[in-house]
Amino acid sequence: MTNSGYTLPVFACAAAIAALHWLRQRQPIKVVSLDLIEPAKLAEIPVEQVAGLSANMALAITRSDPGDNLDLTRDTPIWALVEWGGVEGEQVTIKGGEGIGKQINADDQAAIYSYAQRLLKENLTRLLAAEERIIVTIILPEGRSLAVRTSNSAFGVVEGLSLLGTTGISQPLSSPAQLDAFRSELQQKASLFASLVFCIGENGLDLARKMGINPERLVKTANWLGPMLVEADALGVQEILLFGYHGKLMKLAGGIFHTHHHLADGRREVLAAHCALLGLSQQDIEVVFHSPTAEAVLKHLKSLDDSTGSAWVNRVYSAIAETIDARCQEYITSHSSRGQNTICGSVLFDRDRQIIIKSKTACNIMGNLC
Template identity: 80%
Template sequence: MSRSGYTLPVFACASAIAALHWLRHCQPLKVVSVDLIEPAQIVEIPIEQVAGLSENMALAITHSDPGDNLDLTKNTPIWAMVEWREEGEAVIIRGGEGIGKQLNADDKPAIYAYAQRLLQENLRRMLAPGEKITVTIILPEGRSLAVRTSNAAFGVVEGLSLLGTTGISQPLSTPAQLDAFRSELQRKADSFESLVFCIGENGLDLAATLGINPERLVKTANWLGPMLVEADVLNVKEILLFGYHGKLLKLAGGIFHTHHHLADGRREILAAHCALAGLKSADIRAVFNSATAEAALKYLRNLNASTGGDWVERVYTAIAQAIDTRSQEYIQSHSSRGVAATVCGSILFDRDRKIIVKSQTGCILMGKLC
């Protein structure tokens, strides 16, 4: 049985609680209680160290524990520095060293909605009326760890993100995690005919900000094939595949487990669709030799600008249609429902979380969901 742990925002919140407790009582805490909010659960988080830095400032340290998840942040130190303030909002949250910056949001710290809510709600409960604090989250190893992630593909540089929609961290590539995803799908299929599949946290976060009911969102990680089959078994009418183009375009090549250790094929898929769209041989080679899918997309955008063409639209429209077609074929190959089998549409976004393309079916589904 796999052991679940907690996401980075939970440990950041625990450190902040311990630092604020020190400011109020000048006493260190060895364990703090954190309300996860999502799910509605109180958990106990051990504190490594607490110290007063001045009369108005304290620092506390925890270490990340993502459970059995093969997460590169396992056991990484997470600091929170809390300081009393006289003016402004009750709780101001800042990103210190090791917290990434969002290039598409004026270098704002990459501390996203769930982490903000977690910190705000837990810390406000500890403040008396009129009290105000500044909380600075620091990941001493964040900058070095970030180079081993895909953060830069999503416009986050110089550190890690405090990202997620829940406080629970579970392994994403084990059969036990697939069982957890299937259980969530089964629960939501009882309430909705149309659902949205998101591979990761970026998709979940963006879909919610676009107005899609979070209760319709289902995380799949890399298990898209088994989850599509499960949706059909559960008589789900429609699935919107909503994801980062560098992951989702693999489906256009018939790859339905998207972990890069099992299969990649992104540059081959992109180059093939460029050839079908009529690009010149030199441009096809440039796309094929791009280091990442994001670099290939940038090349096509630059080609649009220099030639006045519409290559991004032509190539990605074809890819989105291929994703729908291959997904439909995959479902049909495992289904006994015939024409009643689950229908798929797709929406792809880029590293700046901007929509690149909606398939024809994706447009229809998006209209129903928002």
């Protein structure tokens, strides 16, 4: 049986509730019951430790359990420091401590996003009298070291992890059970629309909505792009727009249709090969091939354009986008018994959620999606 576990915001909220309980009762609590809000159900979260630091301050610790998800936060401790006081008019003030990332595009605000904010505030406010105020500081002691193994910096979050997500249930994005859930959503939306948008993760979903794409046409795929493309074709979907972060989506140009980093990478090979085919100098190709991230390659190409008046970003990424489209068509055709296959177009964006390139097919598809 699949164990879906819970997301980091849930454990942060449980720790905060346990710390507040100590401030009130001067007694530790072993298990916290909290409202997940999304979905509307209660969760029972074990508390590892509670300590009173002063008459007005307490610390509680929980430990992450993401269930069957391949998640690097498994077993990591989550601390919540709760103290009386705060901002006038705000019953619950939330702060990010050590290990919580900073949003460099939002004046270094703590990377504690809307669901986490709502979860903490709604659960804690229910426990407070009308005149009471508290300050909650969330700390991830291992957050800074774990962050270097994520793509957080690619999306402008540095020095730690994010409290991100739209639900309290941890979705095991790499498990077959999660693929079944994605396919079920695809089947439902394919019955309504001939043109759909595939987004690997939350950043793509959010940006697509902001661009005016009809949210009902959005389908989350996580890393299961290959099976989802084949399923869409079997369901008779006419057009798929692949909408994703360039460091993920370019893997398709190398024939990698399950994009989890534990299985395959190939980004530097894709980038270096396209740069070589387009005539980039040997010296710059070596820089590209040895760059630590796709974002670093993009930065290097931009610097070449700025210094020489060239158009390497557009040339390289146009070629990659067209290759993605072609490889997707080949993949679908090789797995399909239909005579007329689903058409694919691709849109790639960068760490700042700015569109880098739209393939020719993507430009044609986008008019059907709003």
